Amino acid sequence: MKQIWFKQFGWVYIPTHVMGIFITVLAIIFLIPIYMAVTRNGHSVSDDLYEMFVYTTCTAFWWKWIAEKTSLENKN
Numbered sequence: 001m002k003q004i005w006f007k008q009f010g011w012v013y014i015p016t017h018v019m020g021i022f023i024t025v026l027a028i029i030f031l032i033p034i035y036m037a038v039t040r041n042g043h044s045v046s047d048d049l050y051e052m053f054v055y056t057t058c059t060a061f062w063w064k065w066i067a068e069k070t071s072l073e074n075k076n
Helices: 020-040 045-069
Strands: 005-009 012-015
Touching: 012 020, 012 045, 020 045
Parallel strands: none
Antiparallel strands: 005 012
8 A cells, every 4th residue: 555645736735744844844944954055155135045045956856756756646
């Protein structure tokens, strides 16, 4: 039996299981020190956004991949 961690709601995935919440919180906890370091060492807002973009998109990609693999298949 497949364990359902996320539920698809339009384009968004909502955690419905403890492991889904854990993965979501882990992604946020991973990004917080990166954002703090980038803003501490950045020279301008655009420079900060360019650096944050790389880490945010990579983290979001892996989070979404996990969410897709552990959610119900959409039969629409």
